[in-house]
Amino acid sequence: MSAPVCALEVKDISRNFGGLVALRDVSFKVLEGEVMGLIGPNGAGKSTLFEIISGNMQPSAGQITYFGDDCTELPAHRRRRAGMCRTFQKVRLFESMTVANNIRVAASQCMADAGDVRREVAAILSQLRLEAQAERHPAELTLADRKRVEIARAIAGHCRLLMLDESMSGLTHDEAQYLITEILALNRSRGITVIVVEHVLSVLAAMVKRLVVLHNASVIADGTPSQVANDPLVIEAYLGTKQKALR
Amino acid sequence: MSTNANVAGATVTGTASDAGSPMRSFLIIAIPIAIVAALPLLPFVNNYIIAATVRALIFITLGQAWNVVAGIGGLLSLGHGVFLGLGCYTTGILFNKYGIPPWIGVWAGALLSLVFALVMGSMTLRMRGIFFALATVAMSLALVQLSRHFVDLTGGADGLALKFLGDSLWAMQARTPQPFLYGALVIVIIFYVITRWILGSKFGMEMMAVRDDEVAAAAAGVAVFRTKLLGFVVSAMMTSFAGGLYMQYYMAIDPEAAFGLSQAIQLQLPALLGGLGTAWGPIVGGAIMIFLSEVTNWGSTKIGVEGADILVYGLALLVVVLRAPKGIVGLLTRQFSGSTR
Numbered sequence: 001m002s003a004p005v006c007a008l009e010v011k012d013i014s015r016n017f018g019g020l021v022a023l024r025d026v027s028f029k030v031l032e033g034e035v036m037g038l039i040g041p042n043g044a045g046k047s048t049l050f051e052i053i054s055g056n057m058q059p060s061a062g063q064i065t066y067f068g069d070d071c072t073e074l075p076a077h078r079r080r081r082a083g084m085c086r087t088f089q090k091v092r093l094f095e096s097m098t099v100a101n102n103i104r105v106a107a108s109q110c111m112a113d114a115g116d117v118r119r120e121v122a123a124i125l126s127q128l129r130l131e132a133q134a135e136r137h138p139a140e141l142t143l144a145d146r147k148r149v150e151i152a153r154a155i156a157g158h159c160r161l162l163m164l165d166e167s168m169s170g171l172t173h174d175e176a177q178y179l180i181t182e183i184l185a186l187n188r189s190r191g192i193t194v195i196v197v198e199h200v201l202s203v204l205a206a207m208v209k210r211l212v213v214l215h216n217a218s219v220i221a222d223g224t225p226s227q228v229a230n231d232p233l234v235i236e237a238y239l240g241t242k243q244k245a246l247r
Numbered sequence: 248m249s250t251n252a253n254v255a256g257a258t259v260t261g262t263a264s265d266a267g268s269p270m271r272s273f274l275i276i277a278i279p280i281a282i283v284a285a286l287p288l289l290p291f292v293n294n295y296i297i298a299a300t301v302r303a304l305i306f307i308t309l310g311q312a313w314n315v316v317a318g319i320g321g322l323l324s325l326g327h328g329v330f331l332g333l334g335c336y337t338t339g340i341l342f343n344k345y346g347i348p349p350w351i352g353v354w355a356g357a358l359l360s361l362v363f364a365l366v367m368g369s370m371t372l373r374m375r376g377i378f379f380a381l382a383t384v385a386m387s388l389a390l391v392q393l394s395r396h397f398v399d400l401t402g403g404a405d406g407l408a409l410k411f412l413g414d415s416l417w418a419m420q421a422r423t424p425q426p427f428l429y430g431a432l433v434i435v436i437i438f439y440v441i442t443r444w445i446l447g448s449k450f451g452m453e454m455m456a457v458r459d460d461e462v463a464a465a466a467a468g469v470a471v472f473r474t475k476l477l478g479f480v481v482s483a484m485m486t487s488f489a490g491g492l493y494m495q496y497y498m499a500i501d502p503e504a505a506f507g508l509s510q511a512i513q514l515q516l517p518a519l520l521g522g523l524g525t526a527w528g529p530i531v532g533g534a535i536m537i538f539l540s541e542v543t544n545w546g547s548t549k550i551g552v553e554g555a556d557i558l559v560y561g562l563a564l565l566v567v568v569l570r571a572p573k574g575i576v577g578l579l580t581r582q583f584s585g586s587t588r
Contacts, residue, residue, distance in 0.1 A: 056462065080468040092463035094456050096524075105456045108449050109468030153467055 005032040005067065007161050007193040008053070008084075013062035015048055022048040023059070024217045030161070032067075035187055035194040037204040037225075040214035046197050047089070049214070050165055053195075054086045055079045067160065081109055083160035087167055091146045093138040099149050100125065100134040103156045110157030120156060127189070128152045128182060144175040148182070155186060161193045162186070168203050180207050205229075276439075279530075283432050287425050298424040303537035304431035305493055310517025310529030311438040312485035317515070318523035319445060320478035321458025322372070325511055326383030329367070329390055330360045330483040332505030334490020339407045339500060340400060342418070349419040353491030357484045364483035368476045375461075387506050394502040406501025409494065419495045427496050434492060435530065438485060442526040445481075454478050455524075486514070520567055522574025531575050539563060 008030040015023040023045045030036050040046050051057040053064060055076035064072045071079055080086075094102050100121055107120045125131050128148050138146055147167055154162060164183065168176040180203065186192050198204040204211070205225040213221040213234050221231045228234055286292050286300060309331065316322050337356035341347040347355075371382040394401045401407055412418045421427065445451040453474045456464040465471050494500055504510055521532025539559050547555035571578040 054466065056465070076462075076465040077468050077470050080466055086466055088463070088466070092460050092466075094459040094463065096455055096459055097452070101452065105452050105464075105469065106467035108452070157468065 004034075006030070006065070007032040007034070007067060008195070009063075009065040010049070010053065011063045011065065013049065013052060013059045013064070015045075015052060015057070016060045021217050023052070026062070026214070026217075026219055028212050028219060028222055030193055030195060032160075032193055033187070033191055034210065035184070035196070035208045037208035037211045038195060038197045038214065039204060039211060044214040045217045046214055047165070050086070050163060050197060054084065054163060077109070080106075081158070083110075083158045084163075085154040085159045085161065086163040087147070087150045087154050087165055089165045089169070091138075091143070091150050093146060093149055093153070095138050098135050098137055099130060099141070099152075102138070102149055102153050106153045106156040108157070117157075124152045124156055127186070143170050144172075144179065147171070147179065151179075151183070151186075155190070155192065159190065159192050161195070163195045163197075165197050167196070168198055176203055183207070280432065280436065283428065286428065294424060297428055299537055299541050301424045301427045301431055301496060303534050304428070304435050305489065305496060306514065306517055306537060307530050307533030308431065308434050308438055308489035308492065309486060309514035310521070310533050311435070311442060312482050312489055313515055314518040314523065314525075314529045315442065315445060315485060316478050316482035318518050318525070318528065319442075319451060319458070320454045320475060320482075322475060322479065323376075323380040324383045324479070324482075325380045325508070325515075326385070326387030327482070327486055327514060328506045328508070328511035329363065329383075329387050330486035331490040331493065331510065331514060332390060332394065332500070332502075333360045333363060334487035335494040335500040335505050336394065336401055336407065337487075338491045338494045339409055343407065343410055348417050349491055349495055350417075353488055356491055357487045360483045360487035361480055364480045365476070368479040372472060372475045372479060384508065384511075387508065387511060390506040391502045394506060401502070404502060406499055406504070408499040411498065420498075424496075427492075431492060431496075434488065438489075439526055439530065441481075441485070446524075446526060450474070450477065458524075516564065518574075520563060520574060522576030522580075525574070525576045525580075528574050528576045531579075535563075535575065 006029050010029075011027050013023055013026045014021070026045070026049060038046055038049070048057065052059050055071070055074055055078075059072065062072070063070060066079070066082065066084055071082070071084070074082075094105065097105070103121050103124055104117060107117045107124075111117045111120060125134050128151065130145070130148060130152060133141060133145055133149070138149065141149065151162075151164070151167070162183075167179060167183075171179065183194060183196075184207070187194050196204060196208060198207075209224060211221070211223065211225050211228045212219055213228055213231075215234075221228045221234045223231070283300060283304075286297055312330075313324070313327050316324050316327070334353065334356040337359050338349045338352035341352040341355055342349055367383075367386055371379050371386075374382055395404050397403075409420070412420055414421050419430075445454070453464070453469045456467060456469050457471050457474050461471050464474075490505075516536050517529040517533035519532065520528075520535055521530065522528030543555045543559040547553060567574060573580075
């Protein structure tokens with residue numbers, strides 16, 4: 001059996017905003033097919049790291065490698081076309097377009113043939129059970145549906161790595177569970193590697209097999225949810241009395 | 248229900264009338280064309296009415312061109328008079344100084360506008376919102392000064408008047424407005440077709456995605472800067488073509504009329520009144536704008552108040568912004584379930 005391929009390698013990434021250090025020598029690897037969680041308190045640097053990985057921000061130092069290729073300088077749209085996809089903390093859809101066309105915009109960036117685009121949009125609508133909403137505009141949807149549309153648009157066309165930025169926030173417990181099921185189904189059926197940034201730790205622990213913890217701009221722990229939950233550094237720095245939340 | 252019934256292959260802007268009633272769609276387009284084309288044949292229509300119609304058609308073409316960049320692309324270009332001026336001056340200078348007919352001159356103007364739009368776009372399109380708008384105003388003001396400075400070429404502040412040859416197809420000149428009625432009508436139709444094509448194309452969808460949310464567009468794989476630049480260039484070239492027509496009809500141009508801010512604002516009104524981002528918006532808006540202008544001109548002459556038309560423009564715009572932010576076409580679409588888009 002061959003060794004698993006490294007989908008993403010974040011190597012010694014640092015980012016300064018003037019005198020403020022947002023990230024300091026952050027490094028970790030994500031293997032192909034893995035579902036990994038990224039946690040940390042407010043101000044830990046999660047959002048900055050997300051922006052750097054997706055190409056919306058340049059690091060002050062360090063390197064991002066995507067399936068073996070250095071993509072540190074690659075603009076966001078070219079990373080997306082290469083299959084590096086993301087959602088946003090606050091849902092950002094194309095409000096003037098229908099749900100189907102939101103997905104179609106993304107699919108058509110990766111597929112030249114109109115027939116392929118049509119089939120891809122139909123397949124994604126079906127997989128995420130959005131057929132009934134296909135002709136609606138985002139403003140007509142519930143928050144849970146808007147989040148699913150954003151995921152649908154993110155994976156359309158070509159997706160190898162999906163980065164979800166607090167996709168469960170604002171959802172009810174049932175809605176969050178439903179979304180988790182769908183994300184894990186995408187991971188299995190399409191072989192998509194997933195990185196999840198999340199504040200609902202209990203939700204994240206049920207979803208991922210590995211957690212990376214950011215605190216004060218640095219990685220302080222990297223392991224299984226139970227290892228992280230029992231890590232003294234994490235308990236002291238991040239979880240504190242909320243340690244039970246992970247269990 | 249829209250044409251997007253086949254969801255995966257849907258177009259962005261298809262509406263019920265497009266798919267469900269092709270005859271209705273055909274009539275919506277054919278009837279206005281037939282009315283305008285038949286105007287000179289009607290007994291009660293004189294040259295004054297035809298001239299007003301030509302003015303309306305010219306402003307419609309300018310509005311259609313601006314609608315591409317601002318309505319579909321969401322880029323608030325306040326200096327689009329730059330490309331109107333380049334179209335006018337290039338056509339006029341080539342004809343007056345070198346005897347090159349406007350049939351070639353308008354293409355030269357469009358080419359010059361393409362180059363200028365590429366340079367101007369490269370410098371300004373990475374700016375966001377108001378900064379981009381201000382940069383286009385600065386460009387426009389710079390060209391007012393430049394055209395005043397190069398007196399030998401542009402006629403300076405006095406402007407440039409075309410040499411009049413009388414009725415001449417070669418020189419695109421006529422003693423009556425009738426030939427311009429048909430010429431302008433053809434350009435309006437061509438620009439309408441271009442707008443429809445953009446709205447239904449992948450490129451149009453990319454422009455709308457960028458208009459809605461640049462960051463999300465990039466995250467969907469859209470090359471944001473390239474899309475904005477291409478939209479800006481297409482709009483600039485269309486404006487320049489309309490400028491060539493403007494020059495041939497009015498026979499003269501001066502720096503303020505070409506590059507001035509008041510002209511730049513005038514060319515935005517058809518799309519703003521009619522409905523930004525729609526194919527019909529600038530057509531409806533331009534027609535209403537000139538109709539209002541003529542009626543208020545007539546009224547202001549009667550009551551002896553100069554500039555009443557400007558006041559009416561302002562009020563009309565205010566009413567549209569407050570009561571129908573999606574323009575008259577947006578209002579009609581809401582009322583009649585999407586037949587005029």
